[in-house]
Amino acid sequence: MSTPGYGVTLHGVTQRFGRTVALDGVDLEIRAGTITGLLGRNGSGKTTLGSLLAAFRRPTSGQVRVDGEDPWENERTAPGVCLVRESGDVLDDVRIADNLAFFAGARPTFDRAFAAELLDLFELDPRSKPAKLSRGKKSAFGITLGLAARAPLTILDEVHLGLDAPSRYAFYDTLLADYLAHPRTIVLSSHLIEEVERLVEDVVVLDRGKVLLVQDADSLRAEGVSVTGPADAVDAFVAGRTVLGTQRLGRTSQVTLRGALDAPDVDRARAAGLELGPVPLQDLFVHLTDPRRRDGAAPATRTDAPAGGTR
Numbered sequence: 001m002s003t004p005g006y007g008v009t010l011h012g013v014t015q016r017f018g019r020t021v022a023l024d025g026v027d028l029e030i031r032a033g034t035i036t037g038l039l040g041r042n043g044s045g046k047t048t049l050g051s052l053l054a055a056f057r058r059p060t061s062g063q064v065r066v067d068g069e070d071p072w073e074n075e076r077t078a079p080g081v082c083l084v085r086e087s088g089d090v091l092d093d094v095r096i097a098d099n100l101a102f103f104a105g106a107r108p109t110f111d112r113a114f115a116a117e118l119l120d121l122f123e124l125d126p127r128s129k130p131a132k133l134s135r136g137k138k139s140a141f142g143i144t145l146g147l148a149a150r151a152p153l154t155i156l157d158e159v160h161l162g163l164d165a166p167s168r169y170a171f172y173d174t175l176l177a178d179y180l181a182h183p184r185t186i187v188l189s190s191h192l193i194e195e196v197e198r199l200v201e202d203v204v205v206l207d208r209g210k211v212l213l214v215q216d217a218d219s220l221r222a223e224g225v226s227v228t229g230p231a232d233a234v235d236a237f238v239a240g241r242t243v244l245g246t247q248r249l250g251r252t253s254q255v256t257l258r259g260a261l262d263a264p265d266v267d268r269a270r271a272a273g274l275e276l277g278p279v280p281l282q283d284l285f286v287h288l289t290d291p292r293r294r295d296g297a298a299p300a301t302r303t304d305a306p307a308g309g310t311r
């Protein structure tokens with residue numbers, strides 16, 4: 001059985017805007033049939049990358065391949081690629097019902113019944129026009145189009161930023177359930193890493209137009225450990241190790257460490273009454289992209305590092 005969804009490869013892709021280099025010689029593979037989290041600080045090139053995949057623009061140089069082909073003016077891949085950005089990418093002065101009809105006509109995989117369910121979920125009136133919607137409702141409509149399209153390559157670029165917390169969690173749950181029922185390739189760009197981390201199988205981190213890391217989320221998490229317990233005991237245990245983050249609540253401390261612990265360390269931690277747990281991706285992300293580390297040194301984790309599980 002072939003893998004559902006379109007895979008993506010980029011070879012030496014550079015995108016310039018005048019003197020700005022938004023993407024700088026990017027080599028990247030996004031696996032077909034996965035949810036990939038696209039992470040990066042402001043201006044790191046995430047939206048530019050999404051625009052290239054959706055053939056909204058052509059790179060200055062390098063090769064973009066979607067399902068093995070150049071997506072630019074490609075009649076075969078175009079209906080199978082759906083990019084939704086924070087702005088919603090909808091027809092502002094056209095009623096929601098007509099927007100849906102227009103969108104569905106261009107996409108053979110569009111599921112109108114699912115779109116209707118999503119309108120109900122987000123309490124959107126099919127008679128209203130996107131121009132009159134609040135920011136959050138407009139985002140919800142963009143999400144409705146993006147999910148109901150069931151495109152083999154779906155790129156959701158900060159689509160959920162305007163949503164309130166209940167709507168965001170409804171979006172995450174719906175995305176996951178629909179992805180499991182209809183596997184495809186989803187690229188999810190977000191600054192809300194704590195919220196989306198349970199969804200993503202692979203992680204791509206962009207930093208100033210370059211790929212800093214491509215890794216599956218589980219092996220990435222395994223590259224660190226969180227240590228929780230009485231502050232004194234935690235401090236003694238973590239002394240001399242690479243600390244990614246510290247949280248203190250009264251006399252309890254939780255410290256995120258980089259690097260896996262060996263068996264004797266695990267025994268020592270347990271003997272000291274400390275709890276060990278997985279590392280939040282957010283801590284690893286902040287560590288890797290910390291502007292205070294802009295000393296030209298290579299970050300500790302890279303795709304070319306010999307870390308176990310890196311692909």
Ligand SMILES: Nc1ncnc2c1ncn2[C@@H]1O[C@H](COP(=O)(O)OP(=O)(O)OP(=O)(O)O)[C@@H](O)[C@H]1O
Pocket residue numbers: 017020021022040041042043044045046047048049
């Ligand atoms: N159309 C454009 N014209 C000129 N510069 C642009 C254009 N689009 C993007 N850029 C620049 O390219 C760089 C990357 O921008 P991009 O929007 O891809 O980043 P991003 O990671 O999506 O950022 P954010 O998280 O803030 O949305 C930035 O320096 C941005 O100013």
